[in-house]
Amino acid sequence: MLFHVHMDVAIPHDLAPDRRAALVAEEKARALELQRSGVWPHLWRIVGEYANISVFDVDSGDDLHALLSSLPLFPYMKIKVTPLAIHPSDLKAQS
Numbered sequence: 001m002l003f004h005v006h007m008d009v010a011i012p013h014d015l016a017p018d019r020r021a022a023l024v025a026e027e028k029a030r031a032l033e034l035q036r037s038g039v040w041p042h043l044w045r046i047v048g049e050y051a052n053i054s055v056f057d058v059d060s061g062d063d064l065h066a067l068l069s070s071l072p073l074f075p076y077m078k079i080k081v082t083p084l085a086i087h088p089s090d091l092k093a094q095s
């Protein structure tokens, strides 16, 4: 099941720089791991924003929530999730 996910990141300015760097490094490692496993097939930076548009491929909304809430930067993100379905005019849906 595919989900479109918009993540806005807002790390507090008063967070210690070493803590910030550690969190960002942990987030990157986790993002790479999830991309390699196939559950995070798209990750795009939104131009000019500390934000991304992602597509996740997971079994359920519950699974996606567990995954998103396990991200190291989760406490500092605003997340909007849109579940996706096959569009009947999608070329890939034609037979």
Ligand SMILES: O=C(O)C[C@H]1C=CC(=O)O1
Residues within 6 Å of the ligand: 007, 009, 027, 028, 029, 031, 043, 050, 051, 052, 073
């Ligand atoms: O930078 C971001 O958009 C937030 C988050 C998503 C992947 C990652 O490495 O960090």
